[in-house]
Each structure stands twice: as structure tokens, then as C-alpha cells.
Amino acid sequence: MRPKPLLQALGAAVACALLLTGCGDAGSDTGGTMPSGCEDYQSYGMHKGKTVSFYTAIVAPEDEPHINSYKNFERCTGITVEFQGEREFDTQVQVRIKGGNPPDLAVFAQPGLVKQLVETGKAVEAPVTVTANLKKFWSESWQGYVTVNGKVYGAPLGANVKSFVWYSPKEFKAKGYTVPKTLDELKALSDKIAATGAKPWCAGIGSGDATGWPVTDWMEEMMLRLSGPQAYDDWVNHKTPFNSPEATAALDAAGEYLKNPAYVNGGLGDVKSVASTQFQDAGLPILKGQCTLHRQGSFYAQNWPKGTDVSPDGDIYAFYFPSKDDTSKPVLGGGEFVVAFADRPEVKAFQTFLASDTWANEKVKATPGGGWISANTGMDASKLTNPIDKLSAQILQDPKAVFRYDGSDQMPAAVGTNAFWKQGTNWVTGQSTQATLDAIEKAWPR
Incomplete structure (x- = not known):
């Protein structure tokens, strides 16, 4: 049972969120009257003429739904949000922070x-x-990702399911293929397609300074499936070495697909082309019949050309990346988290809004084409219209599902967003599994 003092503190926090009367946390009213239709925004107060910089890796055209999702917030509070999207975010954000110019x-x-x-x-x-x-809108596991030494430093935004394989339902129907339910069936399907002389898979790990991250997803998928969630957790937290036998088996299993010249890289080149192909473009050969399968997360839905029918009977759809057998359902996923580097009232107000159910539902409205979901329990899932969003929710809500957050994203930056990416790229272009894992193990902070 939660102690009474903590209950009282939480109650006070909620009261602050609703009233903002002297709490000094989400911002204070700087004067003025809100426009009509702003009932849901009264708690944030008026901050006319104030500006908040918001820095992300989201760039055009994907930035439009995000910008539209807080138009009402800007109109009602008087705050101008300066959206700054940059492809090289992962590198530049740290440069800005270290240089004393953080967003x-x-x-x-x-x-x-x-x-x-x-x-x-x-x-x-x-x-x-x-x-x-x-505390109100997210599970304890999600809360833990932004809690350090008992203190909260942010809140999640979106969520995604990474355990997807994209394919063409029309092609499957025409050729008599069936969606695989186990890893063995996935391998058998790949072999069947390769036997026709076609390359069953297409892949790309290019992503600017972040090139290599799709390799981490492949390895993590295999780690979860071959060794289970406990072994996965131990590996992510370095309770077992990065180059453990379980990790070696996982990367080798990924290599049976990504480094197999009989399997890749349909419509794009040979095995080495996996490293030079941008991840955004990697699945597109499916539409031309040049490959059949592409492993990528739910967010990849936004990369299909306008007019593509993404549905169970359409041009493109996805199936769950199968488990070892039908007794388990490991799900790899990810998300984003908003962290502040300033504590001005207007910054607190916008940060609080982004952590609300109001924003989550505004974001659903602002993304009519889909490709976005949240783990925010205040989001009205019945409003989801995109088939992939619905499939994501179905996978996450399956009683058999065991969710684990992307491993590389939980590791120290020297490993998860540096050595793992770089060595994964070297691995695709010819480096051995042992040399790759040994190099990443050496990069782990001591």
C-alpha cells in the first residue's frame, strides 16, 4: 500500500497540474485571458510572447503531425514552440549540450x-x-526508463513495435505463401523463395551518423527469441558479457538472414549493399516485386509512397516477427522520451502538456494516416484508424506478449549508440561475429 505522505504529495502534484496556483512547476500565469475553446488548456496558464525550443530527430515531412498536435496549445497559452528537427540529432544534441547551448x-x-x-x-x-x-498514464516499466536515483527526468511520447516483417498480401496470395508462425517456418519460407532464384529479403542499415542501428534490432529480436527475456535483460544490463554465448548465437542467427547472399539484398545489390542502403528506402523493392520480406518496426508505415494500400489485403502489410514456437510471444519495441534542459515556466507548461492524455489524443487526430501510437493509457485506442496501428495494439495487448524495450537504447551511449552501431556496420560488410562482439564488449564503460 502507498504511504499516506506519498499519496498526499501525489495529490498535491495533481492539484498543481489542474490548477497551477502557486505551485511553480508547470508554469505560472503571466496575464491575459485564454481564447474560447481552451477549456482543456486552462491548467497551463497564459504565457503570451514566450518561446520554447523543441529539438528532435523528426524531420519533414514526418514533422507536420507533431507540429499540428500542439497548435491548440500554442493558441491557448500564447507560447510559441520552435520545432527543430535534424537528421544528425544523435550527434548534434550532445554537441549542443556540452557546448552550453542546449534546447x-x-x-x-x-x-x-x-x-x-x-x-x-x-x-x-x-x-x-x-x-x-x-504515474497516471504509464506503466511502471515505462516510468522506470526516465527515473534515475528515484527522481523523474521526463515522460514518454510515442511507442512502437519493432517485431514486424513487412510483406505484400497480394504477392502471398498469388504465390501461395502463408504467414510464418515460428522461426523455423520463417526460415522455410525464405528458402522457398530463394529456390525460385529470387532474393527473399531486402534490408538497409544506413541512417547518417546513426548508421548500423537496424543491426541492433535484428540481434535483439534473436536474443529474445533464442534465449528468452531474462537472458536478454542480463545482457542489456551487462550482467553477462556482450560477447556471451547467447549473444554470439543471436548475432549469428541474424547473420543467417542479413549476411546470406542467397537471401539479400533484393532489388538493391549484394550483401554489402545492406550497409549503404538507407533504412527508409530498404523495404521499397517489395512494391516492385524485387524482394518479399523486410524486417522493420511499425513506424516504417510512414515510408511507403503515398497511395500505397497498407492493409491485410492490400499492397503492403506486416506480420509479427515469429517466435521460436507458439508458446511465447516476445515483443521488441521502443519509444521516445522528452527531457528538459531549462526550467522556465513556459518550458514546464509545454513539458507537462506533452505528458498529458490531451496531447496524446491531439497527436492521434493530427496523424490521420497513422504510423503513431503511444503507451499513454489516456490515449483513446478506438480512434486509431490505421491498420498497422491497430495491429501494433493487438500485438501489445496479446496475453502471451512479453514486451522488452530496445536493448541498445538502454545501454550506455558508448555502447548502444556508438560501438554497437559501428561494429554492427563492420559486421555487415565482412567482420566476423566474434571480432564484432569482442570490440563492443571492450567499449563497455568500466
Whole structure:
């Protein structure tokens, strides 16, 4: 049972979130009257003429739904949000922070990096209004990703399911293929397609300074499936070495697909082309019949060309990346987290809004084409219209599902967003599994 003092503190936090009367956490009213239709925004107060910088890796055209999702917030509070999207975010955000020019708010996909920034004293502890929303709308596991030494430093934004394989339902129907239910069936399907002379898979790990990250997903999928969630957790937290036997088996299993010249790289080149192909473009050969399968997360839905029918009977759809057998259902996923580097009232107000159910539902409205979901329990899932979003929710809600957050995103930055990416790229282009894992193990902070 929760102690009474903590209940009282949480109650006070919620009251602050609702009233903002003298709490000094989500911001204070700077004067003025809100426009009509702003009932859901009264708690944030008026901050006319104030500006908040918001730095992310999201760039055009994917940035439009995000920008539209807080238009009402801007109109009602008087705050101008300066959205700054950059492809080289992962590198540049750290340069800006170390250089003393951090954004007010930044969006991170790596819990490990968030914890590193906290440890260096760069991140600002979240206001009690954000903490109240976090406790109200997210599970304990999600809360843990932004809690360091008992203190909260942010809140999640979106979520995604990574355990997807994209395919063409029309092609499957025409050729008599069936969706595989186990890893053995996935391998058998790949062999069947390769026997026709076609390359069953297409893949790409290019992503600017972040090139190599799709390799980490492949390895993590295999780690979960071959060794189970406990072994996965031990590996992610370095309770077992990065180059353990389980990890070696996982990367070798990924290599049976990514480094198999009979399997890749349909429509794009040979095995080495996997490293030079941008991940955004990697699945597109399916539409031309040049490959049949592409492993990538739910967020990949937004990369299909406009007019593509993404549905169970359409041009493109996805199936769950199968488990070892039908008794388990490991699910790899990820998300983003908002962390502040300033504590001005207007920054607290916007940070609190982004952690609310109001924003989550505004974001659903602003993303009519789909490709976005949240683990925010205040999000109305019945409003989801995109088939992939619905499939994501179905997978996450399956009683057999065992969810694990992307491993590389939880590891120290020197490993998860550096050595793992770089050595994974070297591995695709010819480096051995043993040399790859040994190099990453050496990079782990001592």
C-alpha cells in the first residue's frame, strides 16, 4: 500500500497540474485571458510572447503531425514552440549540450543516454506536474526508463513495435505463401523463395551518423527469441558479457538472414549493399516485386509512397516477427522520451502538456494516416484508424506478449549508440561475429 505522505504529495502534484496556483512547476500565469475553446488548456496558464525550443530527430515531412498536435496549445497559452528537427540529432544534441547551448526540450529514443545526461548534471528534473502525469498514464516499466536515483527526468511520447516483417498480401496470395508462425517456418519460407532464384529479403542499415542501428534490432529480436527475456535483460544490463554465448548465437542467427547472399539484398545489390542502403528506402523493392520480406518496426508505415494500400489485403502489410514456437510471444519495441534542459515556466507548461492524455489524443487526430501510437493509457485506442496501428495494439495487448524495450537504447551511449552501431556496420560488410562482439564488449564503460 502507498504511504499516506506519498499519496498526499501525489495529490498535491495533481492539484498543481489542474490548477497551477502557486505551485511553480508547470508554469505560472503571466496575464491575459485564454481564447474560447481552451477549456482543456486552462491548467497551463497564459504565457503570451514566450518561446520554447523543441529539438528532435523528426524531420519533414514526418514533422507536420507533431507540429499540428500542439497548435491548440500554442493558441491557448500564447507560447510559441520552435520545432527543430535534424537528421544528425544523435550527434548534434550532445554537441549542443556540452557546448552550453542546449534546447529547452529534447526528444530521446535512448533511455541509456537520458541516464547519462542525468549523471553529468545536464538534464533538469521534471516538475511535479509531469511526474503526476507519468504515474497516471504509464506503466511502471515505462516510468522506470526516465527515473534515475528515484527522481523523474521526463515522460514518454510515442511507442512502437519493432517485431514486424513487412510483406505484400497480394504477392502471398498469388504465390501461395502463408504467414510464418515460428522461426523455423520463417526460415522455410525464405528458402522457398530463394529456390525460385529470387532474393527473399531486402534490408538497409544506413541512417547518417546513426548508421548500423537496424543491426541492433535484428540481434535483439534473436536474443529474445533464442534465449528468452531474462537472458536478454542480463545482457542489456551487462550482467553477462556482450560477447556471451547467447549473444554470439543471436548475432549469428541474424547473420543467417542479413549476411546470406542467397537471401539479400533484393532489388538493391549484394550483401554489402545492406550497409549503404538507407533504412527508409530498404523495404521499397517489395512494391516492385524485387524482394518479399523486410524486417522493420511499425513506424516504417510512414515510408511507403503515398497511395500505397497498407492493409491485410492490400499492397503492403506486416506480420509479427515469429517466435521460436507458439508458446511465447516476445515483443521488441521502443519509444521516445522528452527531457528538459531549462526550467522556465513556459518550458514546464509545454513539458507537462506533452505528458498529458490531451496531447496524446491531439497527436492521434493530427496523424490521420497513422504510423503513431503511444503507451499513454489516456490515449483513446478506438480512434486509431490505421491498420498497422491497430495491429501494433493487438500485438501489445496479446496475453502471451512479453514486451522488452530496445536493448541498445538502454545501454550506455558508448555502447548502444556508438560501438554497437559501428561494429554492427563492420559486421555487415565482412567482420566476423566474434571480432564484432569482442570490440563492443571492450567499449563497455568500466
